[in-house]
Amino acid sequence: MKPAAALACLAGGSLAAAATLNPSNKLGKRDLATSEPFYPSPWMNPNAEGWQEAYAKARDFVSQMTLLEKVNLTTGVGWGGEQCVGQVGAIPRLGLRSLCFQDSPLGIRGTDYNSAFPSGQTAAATFDRGLIYRRGYAMGEEAKGKGVNVLLGPVAGPLGRMPAAGRNWEGFSPDPVLTGVGMFESVKGIQDAGVIACAKHFIGNEQEHFRQVGEAQGYGFDIKETLSSNIDDKTMHELYMWPFADAVRAGVGSIMCSYQQINNSYGCQNSAALNHLLKNELGFQGFILSDWQAQHTGAASAVAGLDMSMPGDTVFNSGESFWGPNLTLAVLNGTVPTYRLDDMAMRIMAAVFKVGQSTDMEPINFSFFVQDTYGPIHASANEGYQQVNFHVDVRGDHGHLIREIAAKGTVLLKNTGSLPLNKPKFVAVIGEDAGPNPNGPNACSDRGCNRGTLAMGWGSGTANYPYLITPDAALQAQAVSDGSRYESILTNYATSQTKALVSKDNVTAIVFVNADSGEGYINVDGNIGDRKNLTLWKDGDALIKNVSSWCSNTIVVIHSVGPTLLTDWYDSPNITAILWAGLPGQESGNAIVDVLYGKVNPAARSPFTWGATRESYGADVLYEPNNGNDAPQQDFTEGVFIDYRYFDKANTPVIYEFGYGLSYTTFEYSNIRVEKSNAGEYNPTTGETAPAPTFGNFSTDLSDYLFPSSEFRYIYQYIYPYLNTTDPEDASADPHYGQTAEEFLPPHATDASPQPLPRSAGKNEPGGNRQLYDVMYTVTADITNTGSVVGEEVPQLYVALGGADDPVVQLRDFARLRIDPGQTAQFRGTLTRRDLSNWDTALQDWVVSDCEKKVFVGRSSRKLDLCAVLP
Ligand SMILES: *[C@@H]1O[C@H](CO)[C@@H](O)[C@H](O)[C@H]1NC(C)=O
Ligand SMILES: *[C@@H]1O[C@H](CO)[C@@H](O)[C@H](O)[C@H]1NC(C)=O
Ligand SMILES: *[C@@H]1O[C@H](CO)[C@@H](O)[C@H](O)[C@H]1NC(C)=O
Ligand SMILES: *[C@@H]1O[C@H](CO)[C@@H](O)[C@H](O)[C@H]1NC(C)=O
Ligand SMILES: *[C@@H]1O[C@H](CO)[C@@H](O)[C@H](O)[C@H]1NC(C)=O
Ligand SMILES: *[C@@H]1O[C@H](CO)[C@@H](O)[C@H](O)[C@H]1NC(C)=O
Ligand SMILES: *[C@@H]1O[C@H](CO)[C@@H](O)[C@H](O)[C@H]1NC(C)=O
Ligand SMILES: *[C@@H]1O[C@H](CO)[C@@H](O)[C@H](O)[C@H]1NC(C)=O
Ligand SMILES: *[C@@H]1O[C@H](CO)[C@@H](O)[C@H](O)[C@H]1NC(C)=O
Ligand SMILES: CC(=O)N[C@H]1CO[C@H](CO)[C@@H](O)[C@@H]1O
Numbered sequence: 001m002k003p004a005a006a007l008a009c010l011a012g013g014s015l016a017a018a019a020t021l022n023p024s025n026k027l028g029k030r031d032l033a034t035s036e037p038f039y040p041s042p043w044m045n046p047n048a049e050g051w052q053e054a055y056a057k058a059r060d061f062v063s064q065m066t067l068l069e070k071v072n073l074t075t076g077v078g079w080g081g082e083q084c085v086g087q088v089g090a091i092p093r094l095g096l097r098s099l100c101f102q103d104s105p106l107g108i109r110g111t112d113y114n115s116a117f118p119s120g121q122t123a124a125a126t127f128d129r130g131l132i133y134r135r136g137y138a139m140g141e142e143a144k145g146k147g148v149n150v151l152l153g154p155v156a157g158p159l160g161r162m163p164a165a166g167r168n169w170e171g172f173s174p175d176p177v178l179t180g181v182g183m184f185e186s187v188k189g190i191q192d193a194g195v196i197a198c199a200k201h202f203i204g205n206e207q208e209h210f211r212q213v214g215e216a217q218g219y220g221f222d223i224k225e226t227l228s229s230n231i232d233d234k235t236m237h238e239l240y241m242w243p244f245a246d247a248v249r250a251g252v253g254s255i256m257c258s259y260q261q262i263n264n265s266y267g268c269q270n271s272a273a274l275n276h277l278l279k280n281e282l283g284f285q286g287f288i289l290s291d292w293q294a295q296h297t298g299a300a301s302a303v304a305g306l307d308m309s310m311p312g313d314t315v316f317n318s319g320e321s322f323w324g325p326n327l328t329l330a331v332l333n334g335t336v337p338t339y340r341l342d343d344m345a346m347r348i349m350a351a352v353f354k355v356g357q358s359t360d361m362e363p364i365n366f367s368f369f370v371q372d373t374y375g376p377i378h379a380s381a382n383e384g385y386q387q388v389n390f391h392v393d394v395r396g397d398h399g400h401l402i403r404e405i406a407a408k409g410t411v412l413l414k415n416t417g418s419l420p421l422n423k424p425k426f427v428a429v430i431g432e433d434a435g436p437n438p439n440g441p442n443a444c445s446d447r448g449c450n451r452g453t454l455a456m457g458w459g460s461g462t463a464n465y466p467y468l469i470t471p472d473a474a475l476q477a478q479a480v481s482d483g484s485r486y487e488s489i490l491t492n493y494a495t496s497q498t499k500a501l502v503s504k505d506n507v508t509a510i511v512f513v514n515a516d517s518g519e520g521y522i523n524v525d526g527n528i529g530d531r532k533n534l535t536l537w538k539d540g541d542a543l544i545k546n547v548s549s550w551c552s553n554t555i556v557v558i559h560s561v562g563p564t565l566l567t568d569w570y571d572s573p574n575i576t577a578i579l580w581a582g583l584p585g586q587e588s589g590n591a592i593v594d595v596l597y598g599k600v601n602p603a604a605r606s607p608f609t610w611g612a613t614r615e616s617y618g619a620d621v622l623y624e625p626n627n628g629n630d631a632p633q634q635d636f637t638e639g640v641f642i643d644y645r646y647f648d649k650a651n652t653p654v655i656y657e658f659g660y661g662l663s664y665t666t667f668e669y670s671n672i673r674v675e676k677s678n679a680g681e682y683n684p685t686t687g688e689t690a691p692a693p694t695f696g697n698f699s700t701d702l703s704d705y706l707f708p709s710s711e712f713r714y715i716y717q718y719i720y721p722y723l724n725t726t727d728p729e730d731a732s733a734d735p736h737y738g739q740t741a742e743e744f745l746p747p748h749a750t751d752a753s754p755q756p757l758p759r760s761a762g763k764n765e766p767g768g769n770r771q772l773y774d775v776m777y778t779v780t781a782d783i784t785n786t787g788s789v790v791g792e793e794v795p796q797l798y799v800a801l802g803g804a805d806d807p808v809v810q811l812r813d814f815a816r817l818r819i820d821p822g823q824t825a826q827f828r829g830t831l832t833r834r835d836l837s838n839w840d841t842a843l844q845d846w847v848v849s850d851c852e853k854k855v856f857v858g859r860s861s862r863k864l865d866l867c868a869v870l871p
Contacts, residue, residue: 031633032228033264033635034265035262039275039303039748040303040749041271041302043339043343043346043692044346045764048283049765050354051350055346061353061359062342062346062349063696064696065345067698068705068721069093070341071328072721073091073099074309075324075327076101077098077718078319079313080381083100083364085460086100086311088101095359097364100364102146103152105171105461106120106170106462107142108148109368109460111146111366112464113392116462117139117398117402118409119456120154120186124172125409126604127603127796131401131405132186135405136186136189137193138189138398140194140197142396144195145392146364146366146392147363148364149357150351152256153186153461154172154183154200155171155172157200157201157203157258160179161642162207162530163531163563163611164517164530164614165531166517166529166530167517167519169517170461173608175811176238176242177810177813177835179242180245180246183243184246184247188250191253194356197247198255202244202255202257203244204260205259207530207622208528212520213225214315215520219523219528221624223629223630223632224631225630226259227631228262228264228631229261229636230263230635232841233839234841236839248284249766253287253351253355255278255284256291257290257294258291258294261631266294266296268291268296268301269297271305275305281761282767283764283767286354287351288305288306288308289310290310292311295322296322298322299330299336299745300744301322303750309324321719324719325731325732326734329732332698332700338694338698346695365390366388366390374386376388381715384715406582406588407595409604410595410602410604411580411604411605412579413566413606414575414662416573416576418508418577419598421598427479427484428487428488428510428551429475430489430547431491432492433559434453434470434471434488435490438452439451446460448522449524450524452470452490453559455583455586458516458517459519468588469587471510472488475488502554509551510596513538513541514536515534515560517531525537534614536558536564548569554574555579556578558580559581565613566655566656598664602662602664603791603792605661606657606659608643609657610656612653612654612655617643618638644657644659658860659796659859660860660863663787665785665787665789665821667787667791669782669795669857670782670784670866672780672857672868673868674779674870685760685761688755688756688757702726702728707720708722776832776836777830777855779829780829781827782825782827783824784819785823789821790818790821791819792816792817793819795814795829796860797831798861799831799836801838801853806851809861811861812835814829815827829857855867855870
């Protein structure tokens with residue numbers, strides 16, 4: 001380590017330490033992080049790679065649109081106004097039906113005859129790019145089959161800063177590279193199927209507590225503003241933005257901004273985050289939509305980069321909108337520049353065309369708000385009674401894929417020889433988590449309860465099960481066909497019966513346990529989204545300890561939303577195997593049978609660290625407001641050091657490390673080779689954009705913007721683009737109406753002149769300067785299957801960047817290789833310029849430091865078999 005050089009490589013930029021609380025439990029104003037304004041909002045680049053054709057089609061379409069039609073396209077019609085979880089106004093004159101936005105990142109939410117896929121986190125555990133792509137494609141096909149235009153996933157925010165955070169399972173992993181691969185492949189898959197993907201939630205959306213004021217107040221927390229995630233620039237680039245860059249590079253059509261604040265500026269009006277980071281630096285060409293009720297202003301959010309208001313009303317069913325009539329007025333009175341509205345419409349239509357959709361769209365054939373076949377099409381207004389659900393079966397043969405992902409995403413954490421099972425004499429299955437929810441798999445709305453086997457978390461990130469194969473059902477079927485004896489006890493609390501059963505001779509006891517979490521609007525057993533602890537639910541740890549004290553062949557299967565504390569029991573000699581089966585989706589039981597019986601040789605890797613204690617993770621959920629009634633402050637003072645980077649830095653022992661997972665065969669690593677490519681020097685991007693274009697004309701006569709005619713059928717609480725009256729103040733109904741752009745907006749907010757391109761941006765390439773993705777080195781290694789069965793292995797390429805403020809190692813590439821016994825396969829990983837760079841906050845660009853860099857190829861973040869110094 002060369003301290004002087006190392007320091008020179010690192011351009012400061014970390015936040016000051018968290019302010020200490022004063023006696024009134026309120027942070028002084030001077031301590032609060034702030035966000036620098038960035039205006040004007042970048043407009044689309046007609047030459048952006050992968051977007052040219054879409055841009056041309058969008059230009060033709062948008063050029064024909066009236067101002068009212070453009071506003072209609074940008075504003076949701078209100079919660080429950082139409083069938084989908086979100087819809088924007090239609091453009092009947094040009095033959096465009098209302099675009100449908102629908103959850104979730106693991107399937108289509110709130111409908112039927114759809115599949116329930118494994119969670120993103122379980123997909124990440126496969127470390128298999130192809131499977132993640134196929135999952136995305138299959139979900140895209142299902143969305144398309146229901147008439148969904150935009151599927152609200154995948155998720156890279158939360159990234160997983162804190163293991164207890166409620167929605168980590170919807171995303172992939174706290175490692176930005178693994179999540180980046182998850183984002184890239186999911187976006188490609190969903191969009192190749194003809195549906196717009198939505199990367200969410202941008203950015204810093206790392207916990208559920210305090211994400212929304214109303215929600216927090218409902219839980220008795222008296223706050224006036226939402227949580228602020230205070231993130232320094234280096235951490236933003238090297239950690240949280242990284243996977244979003246991959247989504248943008250994959251051509252993602254939409255990005256959802258987040259509920260919480262970033263540096264005390266709301267996620268959906270933070271110009272530094274939306275205008276600068278996303279549109280300027282990453283060159284994002286699609287549209288930014290608000291999370292549901294995450295918009296807080298009209299003109300201010302428009303010029304800060306928001307392109308679409310969801311679900312359109314200020315709060316659900318208020319009948320009022322920050323946009324709709326207010327946006328019509330704001331453009332007419334010059335507060336929001338015309339090019340900004342045009343750019344919103346362009347971005348939305350370009351995304352539509354980019355994924356191959358046309359204005360000739362098939363109908364939406366389900367309703368999120370009505371489960372019956374017939375019901376109101378405008379559910380909130382209870383109007384338009386008709387057939388709303390056509391119960392179209394969109395599952396195809398996705399069940400096979402779901403089973404494959406779930407099995408290939410199951411991590412074998414421990415195996416002292418009891419697995420794989422081979423016609424065991426007597427199988428005893430213990431635990432509620434092996435069985436069904438007695439009220440049915442979809443008993444709780446949005447899976448807001450934890451009964452029976454756990455196969456997804458709760459909240460909007462869910463789908464209804466078409467069926468749920470329980471571990472009990474699948475294991476019994478296997479046992480019966482093997483001629484095994486089989487008994488199951490599907491509760492954690494039949495202690496005497498359990499003891500009697502597992503104490504018998506020749507028992508293979510399989511204990512199923514779980515830990516659940518979800519989205520903040522549902523409280524399950526005192527967990528308001530975020531987990532209140534990292535232990536197993538329903539005395540799962542006690543159950544495991546009990547069973548293993550009575551049975552010397554105890555196998556543990558964990559279904560969970562992230563790590564749990566295994567500390568008390570994992571090393572018991574009676575616990576002969578431990579598996580993490582994640583959140584497997586509808587084929588849960590079949591998948592665990594495949595792994596336990598060796599039909600699938602496990603190769604999954606843990607996408608997070610299993611620490612010994614909760615404290616050993618460092619950063620944790622903020623459960624109590626820390627700033628009086630003002631916005632709770634969460635300083636990301638640990639910087640890039642989350643999950644394994646934190647454990648490695650603190651040199652803390654772990655139970656199972658990131659990237660860890662076993663197989664039924666064994667592998668040897670040898671022969672690391674590093675080849676330098678001729679990538680050439682880095683050229684920062686220079687030059688400027690074209691001036692902002694506008695498309696079409698409009699009149700400034702307010703009477704042209706009134707509701708069309710007396711026979712217009714006004715739907716209660718529906719958001720329209722029209723004005724009620726030609727008196728703008730009355731039409732707006734905003735008590736503050738009349739502030740001019742100059743009084744109201746930050747400097748440059750309406751500037752349409754050419755703007756300089758940032759050096760780290762691509763000239764025409766979404767995702768950043770093209771040269772950031774140049775391959776600088778190729779690393780190869782030989783992997784030999786030294787066991788007796790065919791298996792898959794996940795060699796992982798880590799790098800040590802060498803600076804004083806760099807993680808000990810960071811994952812950069814990986815592959816999942818199938819290798820026959822006795823055979824050797826070559827692992828080939830690449831290191832791009834971005835992989836070897838740090839974010840230089842002064843230069844505002846990526847820089848490869850001159851510190852010595854090492855590469856490692858190994859089987860986990862702590863089993864780094866091979867090492868080389870980069871030439
Ligand atoms: C937040 O504040 C930090 C510290 O001043 C700064 O480095 C970072 O760029 C800011 N981020 C945003 C999005 O404003
Ligand atoms: C706006 O959308 C609504 C339906 O959502 C439609 O009834 C209306 O005609 C649209 N207005 C314009 C100007 O296209
Ligand atoms: C369901 O929607 C899809 C996609 O919009 C369409 O192809 C199909 O015809 C619809 N089916 C019914 C029964 O409406
Ligand atoms: C316009 O926005 C304001 C809040 O900024 C809101 O109070 C008002 O109801 C909105 N007007 C309409 C017509 O929705
Ligand atoms: C223009 O309209 C917007 C939206 O209703 C309003 O907030 C703003 O105060 C208006 N400005 C002027 C100068 O009328
Ligand atoms: C942790 O939370 C779960 C779910 O609420 C609960 O079942 C369990 O008892 C809690 N564990 C401890 C040690 O309190
Ligand atoms: C574990 O065993 C003890 C002692 O028999 C009993 O009191 C306790 O309820 C059991 N707990 C579980 C979850 O099995
Ligand atoms: C292991 O199981 C046997 C029963 O088969 C029991 O006697 C022994 O105490 C157990 N050991 C531990 C460490 O729990
Ligand atoms: C506009 O008119 C509709 C229908 O009369 C009414 O329900 C709504 O409250 C009006 N909105 C405003 C902002 O006045
Ligand atoms: C097949 C097998 O493991 N059989 C054993 C069952 O348990 C009895 C009593 O412990 C043993 O004697 C058998 O060998």
